[in-house]
Amino acid sequence: MNQSSEYVVAHLPFTVRRTVRWMDCDPAGVAFTGRFTEYxxxxxxxxxxxxxxxxGADSEVKVGLPCKHIALTFHVSLPPDTxxxxxxxxxxxxxxxxxxVAHAYLPDGQLAFEGVFSPICIEPLERKxxxxxxxxxxALQPHHVCD
Structure with missing residues (x-):
């Protein structure tokens, strides 16, 4: 079976379902720490x-969104097929x-990891x-929660 390892399952709240692949795991049989950043x-x-x-966005306003800050907290290990x-x-x-702000939940509702990804808007040519x-x-407003 050719099953995707991730796909969008909801738009509000925006949710992506990710399945841990065997190749994501270290010799201990759990997702390697670096993969959480990729997820x-x-x-x-x-x-x-x-x-x-x-x-690749087709927006009239050309602005880059590189990462300024990223943080992750791990709560459980993730074996293959999770x-x-x-x-x-x-x-x-x-x-x-x-x-x-990201929260990753297992099917039973347990929090697996949480994180923050903070992009900064830049002018792409001058990188300012x-x-x-x-x-x-x-575009962000429908997804905004109280600060």
């Missing part, structure tokens, strides 16, 4: 596509950056920070 960034890329921003639902919500909205464009703020 988070991949969910963020799905979110960007959902709101119409980020790499599915986690990674929910993303918009946290703090600042002048030039914002937070995407710029204020968050109004259109991007509007």
């Amino acid at each position: 988070l960034i991949s969910a963020v890329m799905h979110f960007y596509r959902h709101i119409g921003w980020g790499p 599915a986690v639902d990674i929910t993303l919500r918009v946290g703090a909205l600042r002048e030039r950056s914002f937070d995407l 920070s710029v204020p968050i464009p109004h259109a991007l703020k509007q």
